[in-house]
Amino acid sequence: MNSLLKLNQVEAYINQYHILHNISFDVREGEVNVLLGRNGAGKTTTLRTIMGLNSVSKGTITYEGENIANEKPHIIANKGIGLVPEDQGIFADLTVGENMSVAMKQENAESTKRLEWVLELFPDLKKFWRKPGGQLSGGQKQMLAIARAYVNENELLLIDEPSKGLAPVVVEKVTESIQQMKDQTTILLVEQNFLMASQIGDRFFIIDNGETVHHGEMEALKTDKAMMKTYLGIS
Amino acid sequence: MDLLFVLLINGLATGMLIFLLAAGLTLIFGLMDVLNFAHGGLFIWGAYSGVWMYHVTNSFTVGIAAAIVTGLVIGLVTEKVIIRPVYGNHIQQILITLGFMLVLQELIKVVFGPSQKAVAPPAFLEGSFMVGDIVLIKYRLFIILIGLVVFFVFAYIFKQTRIGLIVRAGVMNKEMVQSLGINIKLVFMVVFMVGAALAALSGILHAPYSGVIYAEMGLEFSILAFIVVIIGGMGSFKGSLVAALLVGCMQAFMAYYVPSLSLATNMLLMVIVLVFRPQGLFPVKG
Ligand SMILES: Nc1ncnc2c1ncn2[C@@H]1O[C@H](COP(=O)(O)OP(=O)(O)O)[C@@H](O)[C@H]1O
Ligand SMILES: [Mg+2]
Numbered sequence: 001m002n003s004l005l006k007l008n009q010v011e012a013y014i015n016q017y018h019i020l021h022n023i024s025f026d027v028r029e030g031e032v033n034v035l036l037g038r039n040g041a042g043k044t045t046t047l048r049t050i051m052g053l054n055s056v057s058k059g060t061i062t063y064e065g066e067n068i069a070n071e072k073p074h075i076i077a078n079k080g081i082g083l084v085p086e087d088q089g090i091f092a093d094l095t096v097g098e099n100m101s102v103a104m105k106q107e108n109a110e111s112t113k114r115l116e117w118v119l120e121l122f123p124d125l126k127k128f129w130r131k132p133g134g135q136l137s138g139g140q141k142q143m144l145a146i147a148r149a150y151v152n153e154n155e156l157l158l159i160d161e162p163s164k165g166l167a168p169v170v171v172e173k174v175t176e177s178i179q180q181m182k183d184q185t186t187i188l189l190v191e192q193n194f195l196m197a198s199q200i201g202d203r204f205f206i207i208d209n210g211e212t213v214h215h216g217e218m219e220a221l222k223t224d225k226a227m228m229k230t231y232l233g234i235s
Numbered sequence: 236m237d238l239l240f241v242l243l244i245n246g247l248a249t250g251m252l253i254f255l256l257a258a259g260l261t262l263i264f265g266l267m268d269v270l271n272f273a274h275g276g277l278f279i280w281g282a283y284s285g286v287w288m289y290h291v292t293n294s295f296t297v298g299i300a301a302a303i304v305t306g307l308v309i310g311l312v313t314e315k316v317i318i319r320p321v322y323g324n325h326i327q328q329i330l331i332t333l334g335f336m337l338v339l340q341e342l343i344k345v346v347f348g349p350s351q352k353a354v355a356p357p358a359f360l361e362g363s364f365m366v367g368d369i370v371l372i373k374y375r376l377f378i379i380l381i382g383l384v385v386f387f388v389f390a391y392i393f394k395q396t397r398i399g400l401i402v403r404a405g406v407m408n409k410e411m412v413q414s415l416g417i418n419i420k421l422v423f424m425v426v427f428m429v430g431a432a433l434a435a436l437s438g439i440l441h442a443p444y445s446g447v448i449y450a451e452m453g454l455e456f457s458i459l460a461f462i463v464v465i466i467g468g469m470g471s472f473k474g475s476l477v478a479a480l481l482v483g484c485m486q487a488f489m490a491y492y493v494p495s496l497s498l499a500t501n502m503l504l505m506v507i508v509l510v511f512r513p514q515g516l517f518p519v520k521g
Contacts, residue, residue, distance in 0.1 A: 051414055052413075053414065072413070073413035074413050074419065077413070077415060077416035082414075082415075089408050089410070091403070091404045091408060091411070093403065093519065094400065094403060094404060094407075098400055101397065102397075102400050102404045102412065102415055103415045105416060148415070152415070
């Protein structure tokens, strides 16, 4: 299968701190690839670096055959990459509809179709269309953030810990919807919730201390108790 | 009663002028996180260039247009040359914009001469009329009207247009706006230019109101605008209107009753707001 996105020996700093030391992995078209790793391992920084919100000091990030390392975020976004940040990045004073409008660059048949599809997936967004984003529940905010990243004809979604802080039933709902999005778009998911990750992931990469240390098929990881214990602290 | 009404109209007119100056300041801070101490420089350049054109053409309308164009042009240059290199660094911003403020102020003296200039309202706005037994001064009503028009036009833009939505979203979360494919630098530039044009508009409208213009008035007047930005909530457009009218009225009433305390009362108002609502009256949520 083709790889849509490929990171090769990426290094990055935040201010003077060397955070990413050696990140290499590839995301294949049509798959859900999952980044795993302990708190503080560098997963969020990796997503932000792909998005151009953090600069690359060494290495390459290739998207559809083109090096996008150190491009500006809006240029990267316009190439078809959408970000659902860890804090969801909802515009709190804007309504759900306005949050979607900011994302939608044009309103044509294609974008209307995508909007309708995603509103069917997340009926709550339709219901609370005129409600300020800041007043949504945690789960609804997550749905809005995902819908907003999806609606722009993006081919790759970077989703950072969508289950964080959500009640188990809501996690199930989000898991289900990400599963449904698989047919439409490629996903790079950061997820600490191993149950969720194992349900929707095709392949995984483990990041430890700013380095990609392992990768493989999700199926294989499910039975590899030793690996889970060493890198994920799951016993 | 009549006196109170006259002071109120005065206060609202002053308030509107402060609002025009503070609106740009609050947006520039809210969106770009830039402390722009050169904003008062746009105010005097608007006043001088507008008055010059007004006197040359004998048309106040042309004078206003000239001030706005001057604001847009100086705004563009300021953003590109002065502000762009210091995004993200408040200390540098304060130093460089304060320095640039003084440059703009001294350049006024070089270009237009060092002495102050008298300015009268145009004939169609001169004088007053009576409603019942209340005297209404036309030019003050004109300022209030322009201020209201600007407020409602911008409120419409913020609510109903894509660029307006983007600016509001940018005030809340710049990174997210960029991640949605929007060139934030371009948005910054437009907002800075528009803010500068509003400051220049404030300057030209202020000229016949005070009857005289001089180079130092920009700095003086922008202090009030800074107070307004803090009281209204940094980044809040609506907050800047409410706070400006409050400060304008306070200014008008104090100037009549206890003139020596008028700036001090506004400072006090700011301190009170800071103590009880540190985010201002209309805080912008992140
Ligand atoms: N703004 C920052 N300044 C300094 N260090 C940071 C900053 N943001 C993140 N870090 C550090 O970078 C490392 C990686 O963080 P992050 O990518 O958020 O990890 P993860 O998402 O895997 O939990 C952590 O050690 C964290 O403390
Ligand atoms: Mg994280």
